[in-house]
Amino acid sequence: MIKFLLKGLIRDKSRSRLPFLVVTIGVALTVLVHAYIVGFMGDIIEINARFSTGHMKVMTRAYEQEMNQVPNDLALTETDSLLSLLSKQFPSAEWSPRIRFGGLIDVPDENGETRSQGPAMGLGIDLINPGSAEAKRLNLEKSAVRGKLPSEYGEILLSENFSLKLGVNPGDKVTLISSTMDGSMAFYNFIVSGTVAFGLESLDRGMIIADISDIRTALNMEDAAGEITGFFKNGFYDNDEAIAEADRFNATFSDNSDDFSPLMVSLSSQGSLGTYVNMVELWTLMISSIFIFAMSLVLWNAGILGGLRRYGEVGIRLAIGEEKGHVYRTMIYESLMIGFAGSVAGTLFGLFFAYLIQKYGINISGMMQGSAIMLPTDIRAKIQPVDFYIGFIPGLFSTVIGTMLAGIGIYKRQTAKLFKELEA
Amino acid sequence: MKIAIKLAYRNLIGAGLRTWLNVIVLSFSFVVIIWMRGIINGWNRQAKDDMTAWEIGGGQYWHEKYDPFDPFTLSESHAPVPEELIPIINRGEMEPYLISQGTLYPRGRMQTIIVKGINPKQDIFLLPSQKLDTLITDAIPAVTGSIMARNLNITRGDRMMLQWRDAGGTFDATDIVITEIFSANVPNVDQGQIYISLENLQKMMNLPGEATIITYRDGHSPGLTELDGWNHKTKQELTSSVDELIKVKSVGTSVMYVILLLLAMLGIFDTQVLSIFRRQKEIGTYIALGYTRRQVVGLFTVEGTMNAVLAAIVGAFYGIPFLALQAKTGWTMPMDTSDFGMAIAQTLYPAYSAGLVIMTVIVIMFTTMIVSYWPSRRIARMNPTEALRGKIQ
């Protein structure tokens, strides 16, 4: 019978086309809006995660205490073994070492004397290794303004504003002056490979980015790193999981009597992000609920309309002797099929558009000239596992409920009046 | 027209549940859009009010070397308060403060901080500066914000050592006692800083009569745009970051309005298509009675648009009490926002303006009208005799 109904639906486009379209559009909108809200509300979280907190982060206990002062003298040591331990025992995330450091960038003139100098905030990341996702994570490729990303050791990226302030161009030689892990003054030459602009004032003022192995050499931090950041492999921050992983790590590997033993913290336990995470979850829930509810009403209505649309057909079927219960059941089966097909198609469309917005973002930088605070220049959607089924709630259930309600009318129709109705 | 409205109304009410489902969804659009924009407006206002009350007053004069992003400039960014401002300061319409760097040693740890010296008797800022007048013989009274207090793990009454270098570079140190911990929604006045009395800081730094920033009371601009060695920062400049944040949030949420409207329109469109499909005889009759096709299209358009009118009424029915309640009690986030990275209060009070409501109503009405008109155009192509016979075209 299912086959028969399916054939009917496919062959008689008038039965299926509009309801299917409505369900598809409705479900697509639901999925899209959910992914969009999560992305829109969570943008600050993701930006913070990528540039600063990671989804999880391992540091020494002492470093964690004074994190905002980037105390590299308290950095993690023997990071290679720690890294392999993390990737073996905590495989849900990708782990990469980072070194944050402060310092000066000094630009020489032709005689090697200082021509210009400026304070810099540095970040050493796993940049050159082709298997590393760090460059992508920081969106370096797309943030590039001039030149290219470092492809060889000894190359450095400067923020565009900083490079203009110092008067340097890609290809120029600059010297980093900083302090080593032991507190001694450190000097290291770099070739400027290119410049980047993140659109975040706090980063664009004096950000420099280089490969971590250069920074390790420069700061005498062989096999050491200020922090090891972890990012969930599925790309999204999951607060509960991050907290669980941190607890699991700390229970085994962290010794609270040793200031230099490693400590894992989740994104939400760094700075003020915890409250923001909570707020985002709440807002997302609220707004999505309103949308799903509204969508359910619309699809319910669509179900009713679908039933009404076939008023005449039902009349004929009853007139030629089909049982009311049978008509009612087949209509519900059909609505199930349409609801399901629409939900599948809608979810696919919704995910597709959400993916586009996730990948390319809605650029609002034109409106954001001269931003003074840490704001993203693109609004991005964020697809979560829930988006794969969230559309089915209104798509399937509401459509079926609508049909069920509309179908009650079938039982009210009197066979005697059928022909009169059909005549009209 | 009157008949058209009457007819449309009857038809809609007669359709029962179908109409009400559409109307409810559409009424959501009204309420949610007005509410969300109200929250954003309220946030905008509250953030600026908080900044005014805690940080920037009506505007500020910054020492020309002062750069809030570069603490190393602090050792040079101070100068004697300009002569012409002194009478205004004495009247209490302006307050100078001095900023310097220091190192705090709470519980044996070391923390580089910003020390701000402020007049304890000032009333331009909400800062509990009067607590800086607390009499302590062997230490300097200091106040700090709740974020700072939490980061340093200190409470009121705690004593710790503050070390600094005066203008000549000489090391100095003293104990401070935290006499008050305030909670502000403006992280800029809280994170990484403590407040002591201006007099104390000037003495400590060996900079009598000097200041880094001079703030005037909101609405009391001294009108001096040019002051030698000082940069005038208007309130508008100082709150531009709020404007930007609000702009992003507005753009971001308007996508949601569009989707919400699309949703509601989907229902109305579907209904309109069905109406025209099912009510051909009726359409034929209208034309037979002498209606022009345009008039019939108008009739159906009015009927569809009537959804928005009903939605406005239904929305008003539950929306006005809801929105009013929100404006009065605010929307309290069920969590502690005191350590937020931006100026955001625990409770946001949405602010609705007449313009906002009227704009929302116009936009929704207009959209509904277009969506109602769109399927009705088919009517104009109908053959009236066929329609009368109920033949599907």
Place this chain on the structure above:
Amino acid sequence: MKRILLIITTLLFTVFVSSQNADDILKKVESNISSDNRIFESTMIINGARSSRTITSKSYVVGDKQSFTEYLSPAREKGTKMLKLENQLWIYSPSTDRIIQIAGHMLRQSVMGSDLSYEDMMDDRKLTDIYSSKVTGNDNIEGRETWILELTAKVTDVAYQTRKMWIDTERYVPLREELFAKSGQMLKRTTMSEVENINGRWFPTKIVYKDLMKQGGGTEFKITQVQFNQKIPDHIFTKASLKQ
């Protein structure tokens, strides 16, 4: 009345004499320690909170105003050179082949991670020019009799408002020094020992610096070899010599 006047005069005289004494002592110390020129090799052991490091260097000093230091080990620091002329300081780093002037807040950084800052090294004004001093007592340090001198800044642009010095009464060598903030908070302590007689001068060859605001076990500075009044060619104290 006469008696009172007498007492006051005596008191004043005593104070005058003791302050005179203190200045004299300081001058003697200075003339003992500083010479027209000297060449020395030294070892610096920095006891950090996590590990210890040893750094060796060779220095050429003429008077108070000129000094040139070349680091010899460890490998990382080898070839790093530091030139101080008057109140300017340059560092040459061989790995970058750059000469960088250290100025402003960079002067507040520690030298090679030790408990000493560049600024501590840079202040070459005579103690008697910037501090007024008085003898406040006597003490015995490891069997040596000492005067305790208290120095108070006469000028405003000094890092340490007061200092306390323990001077060997016989050899005019400081054996201990404490540096204080304006408030009286002790910031740094220096202990000098292993006083040796070199070319007729008494010279402490081991100096331990401790920055009390810093974790770790302090910095031990040992002079392994010192020669006074050698002929040091002038070209050493030029920026060109940094690159050689």
